[in-house]
Amino acid sequence: MPQRKRYLFVCVNRRPDGAPKGSCAARGAEQVHAALKSALASHKLAVHEARACTASCLDVCTQGVTILVEPDHKFLGRVTVEDVPAIVEALRNDQLPEHLVLTREQVDQG
Numbered sequence: 001m002p003q004r005k006r007y008l009f010v011c012v013n014r015r016p017d018g019a020p021k022g023s024c025a026a027r028g029a030e031q032v033h034a035a036l037k038s039a040l041a042s043h044k045l046a047v048h049e050a051r052a053c054t055a056s057c058l059d060v061c062t063q064g065v066t067i068l069v070e071p072d073h074k075f076l077g078r079v080t081v082e083d084v085p086a087i088v089e090a091l092r093n094d095q096l097p098e099h100l101v102l103t104r105e106q107v108d109q110g
């Protein structure tokens with residue numbers, strides 16, 4: 001398989017119910033990953049443009065569901081299934097969905 005232009009690492013970490021930090025899985029990360037993977041494939045972006053991968057905790061738990069986009073080295077935060085069309089549309093235009101990109105301060109909050 002060719003190397004993709006971008007890799008989207010969706011945190012699917014799950015903590016026990018009641019854990020103070022919560023977790024991306026508890027906020028629907030597995031559904032976000034599945035929807036993203038499906039949308040990339042249906043828009044024919046999956047082979048060359050972007051691959052949706054799962055990841056363990058990215059240490060930005062307060063902003064979850066969190067996605068790390070490489071090689072841009074940008075985090076998307078508070079992502080929901082409803083955001084997937086905007087993410088795919090941005091990638092089709094070789095951009096990131098700026099409204100979901102976390103600031104350095106948000107990332108540093110952890």
Ligand code: FES
Pocket residue numbers: 011012013014022023024025056057058059060061064066
């Ligand atoms: S649980 Fe997802 S970033 Fe930590």
